[in-house]
Amino acid sequence: MKKRLAALAMTAVMSVGALAGCGTEGTPATTGGEGGSSATLKIGGIGPTTGPAAIYGSDVRDAISIAVDEINAAGGINGMQIEYKFEDDEHNAEKSVNAYNSLKDWGMQMLIGSVTSGPCIAVSEKSKEDNMFQLTPSGTAVQCVQYDNAFRVCFSDPNQGAASAQYIADGALKDKAIGIIYDSSTEYSTGIHDSFVSKAGELGLTIVSDQSFTADSATDFTAQLQSVQGAGADLLFLPIYYTEASLILQQSDTMGYKPIYFGVDGMDGILEVENFDTSLAEGVYLLTPFSATAEDELTKNFVTKFQEKTGHVPNQFGADAYDAVYIIKKVAEEQGITADMSISDMCDKMKAGMATVTIDNVLTSPTTITWTADGEPNKDPRAVIIQNGVYVLAE
Amino acid sequence: MGKLKKTTKQELITCGIVVLFYIVITILDKTGNLKSHTKGLLVPICYYATAAVSLNLVVGFLGDLSLGHAGFMCVGAFSSALFSVAMKESTMPAGLRFFIALLIGTAVAALFGFLIGIPVLRLNGDYLAIVTLAFGEIIKNILAAIYLGKDEAGVHISLKSFPLQGEGKMLINGAMGIQGVPTDSKFLIAMLVLLITLLVIYHMVNSRTGRAIMSIRDNRIAAESIGIDITKYKMLAFTVSAAIAGTVGVLFAHNTSTLTAASTYFGYNVSIMILVYVVLGGIGSIRGSVIAAALLYALPEMLRGLGNLSNYRMLIYSVILIAVMLWNWAPAARAWRERVFKSKNKQKQES
Known part of the structure; x- marks a missing residue:
């Protein structure tokens, strides 16, 4: 009996230890974003890389990393290098919140995500509590951006x-x-x-x-x-x-x-x-909003890099995500964001910046994008027709 | 004090583990050693453990395979969330509101368990499994199609979306479900629900009722011949199990702010996942259900910490699941374990 008791106690301790253990590994991060000495901006991403919507999440993950690499190679945002981490949420709201918490532990300062609507709404409840800047590339439901810290790149439903x-x-x-x-x-x-x-x-x-x-x-x-x-x-x-x-x-x-x-x-x-x-x-x-066969330099550059990295043509989700990183870059530069700001201060500045910024030269709009105060983008839609296996702009 | 009864001892050990878990987590939290990721996992762990324990009552003690557990969770979740959203604007304190929501969710799920039990429990074995599966899916699909709104003209309910007149609010918005559910599920409450469930199930199983239920499982004809009312006890076990599943649903609904009747949350996959917790923990072992649910829920989340390998975390999770299942239940593995551990025991006795 003693032995069995010992085994039980071990199990209990191990399960707790394992739970706490996953908390202690990695770099100790504080939610206040006090790691100012290192001049890196930590951007997190959330989306499904497994499960029924996996193609969206993986495209977003790869597109963001392409944009991040480009920006880092060109000197970063205000001289800050970007550090980037992507977490899987299986297209499940519960898992998406877990992913958000996990990224927060890692020290995330801004969020690009979640990729799909339901999870995005759940995450926005949490990001609002923390007043963390959230930019969803592709969360289309109206409620995704119901709080003032959340914006989106795509059109709403x-x-x-x-x-x-x-x-x-x-x-x-x-x-x-x-x-x-x-x-x-x-x-x-x-x-x-x-x-x-x-x-x-x-x-x-x-x-x-x-x-x-x-x-x-x-x-x-x-x-x-x-x-x-x-x-x-x-x-x-x-x-x-x-x-x-x-x-x-x-x-x-x-x-x-x-x-x-x-x-x-x-x-x-x-x-x-x-x-x-x-x-x-x-x-x-x-x-x-995006056509991979468009002839402009920006699209060509993105599509080539994306194909090199993944072997397939990017879809609109990837383009939204790529834009999201550059949107953050532009607003952060305008507002003079620095990595040692608290998450909340950073978010307030970004909010103010989003309301006034006009972004041109993006993949997902033929002209420019601006934002309304409630987080909706103003941009023109594009209709395409599939011809010979590629998208062609429709009249 | 006399020697504790064996069953009482079992009960104390299980509750002890749960309380110990709570204390350790609270200490870690207070000393600032708990990451927010882990914190977010605590409530789900509690409610999935509760769900596993309640399903064990039907699967392990009554001996019937029920695959509709997520359906009862869904009923509990929607009824309670509806109440909470409707009362959100009122002056009712949050604690009281959540308490009433818990009662409502439990009661409605119990009612559904009772009603569904009437036709379902006439069946046995595979047939029962299939029919419960069907009921679970029916409940989920109906709730995903209901539109319920309140406006100046009163309350409307429909299976098609409709416009509201004047100042109004959609309470259940079809596939979009219920939005803005207050996040009242706290670790302490989820823990209390788990503890209460454990006490209820342990006492039920170790009582006259529990022995009657288990006698049905072991030999239906013999049980009938000694005058046990089979229908009554089957109904009782099934309804209690459904009621607790309803409570789980309440905790679920109030954990994330949006509630949709999607397959990811209430489909048969979820019912089967809970069944996996029960089977892996050992059919008929309450403590096993709790531990298995906690570990299996936390495992894929813990695998996030693997760095580059975390791309394969769902694969690793599945492989671990298969390995543990084989280790626990494959006859060869059991025989090997017996041999190895027995010989060790012998060595110990000899030395």
Whole structure:
């Protein structure tokens, strides 16, 4: 019995020790950001590098590190070198908060993240408590930037839905009968869907069929496709992620149904899906702020470096993240941010800076980006069409 | 004082470990040796341990495989979060509000456990597992589709989104769930919930009721023949288990500020994860469930500290899981362990 007791005690001690142990390793960091002697700015990133949304997180991680390397090689921000660390959140809010805490222990002073909406909202509750500057590259839900310390690079869900409807109404597609298939179990998809439907109503577009699925039944879309086809839709609006979209494209091809597809930024990445016949994606419209085939120097530089590093063409998430680092650089330089400031002071300065800054020469906007006080970017959307396996700017 | 009963001793040891854990963590916290990452893990560890203990009641003591545990968590989470969000503006003190939220979550989950138990507990074995799985998914999917809003015209509930008139507020916003849940879950409260759960389960198992429940597990026909009301005891165990899962849901909902009925949080994967805690800790071993849940939840998080290797942390986690499962339960590993440890014991006795 004694032995068993000893074993139990050992287990308890070990489990506590292990927990505390992970706390004591690495550099001892204080939340106050007092490590001023070292002139490095510590930027943390959070996003899914495993799980269903892994392609977004990994692209963001790699894009940030490219931007950080460039800036460091060119002398840093105000002479400060950037130190950068990225944590995985598995596209799960609970894990995302864990990742945030872990980065805080590491000494993070500014946050780029989280990549996906739900986790981003959860993290923003924490960053608000700490008054830490948060810039999400791609958290599209409205609530992602509900606090004044949070800003985003991408469009919000309602913006995307409304902009899509506006684009369709303005162009050659306005007389098409519209069918919609969306994912009613994600906030991303429902957010875009709802704003698209209400804007389409205002603009007098005809929606003939509105179908939904949930994340648990996201493998067979035959029923939805049949309803949409039966209703005579010749434009299919897909405000969903590319994994489901690739299946929809395959299945509707098998059915012999060939509408015009219209996607939003979640569709970005469809050309990278393994074993997907990219010829099916020919002629797909998508509203994305970034086009990897654009001819300007900035895009070319980024795409080449990204391909060298990862072997594939970056998607819009990567471009948002790359921009995020340069946005931080510009605002930090304007505001004279130094590494020895407390996190909270740094955040206050950055907030003030974001409200006035105008960023030009970025990947994710054809013109410039400015921000409103509630953290939303003002920029122009770009529609692209997939032609010969690459994005081409649509008229 | 006479010798303690064996069962009492077991109970004291388990509660002792939990209290010791609390004390050590508190000391570390007060002396400033606790990192915020570790601090963030404490509440989840407590509620997953609680969930594992409550599932053990059904799986380990009643002997039925239930795969719908996350569904009950979901019910508890949503009912309590709804209450908390609705009362957030009122003058009710946060402590009282959370206490009532805990009661509501537990009660609603117990009600659902009871209602679902009526049809489900007529089944056995695999059939029961499948039906509980289905109920768990149904609950989650319904909650992910509900829109509930309050405006000038009153309270609206619908399965489609609708506009609010005038000053109004969406309480449950479909797939976007409930936003702005007050983060009331504190380590102390989660710890108390775990302790109370342990006491309830230990006392239940070691009572007349518990012996009746275990007799159903061991031999249903024999139990029936001596006049044990099978339905009653099955219902009791299932409802208690569901109620505690509801409490876990309350702690979950009030730990992060947003609550969505997504598969990541309440899908069957979560039910299975809790089942893994139970199986790994030892079916029917309450203490094992607590320790397994704590270690397995913390493990992938601890692997973040591996530097470059942390890219492979989910892979490492899976491999460790397989290794531990084999070590604990593979007949060959058990036989080997027995041989090695027995021979050591012998050596000790000889020397």
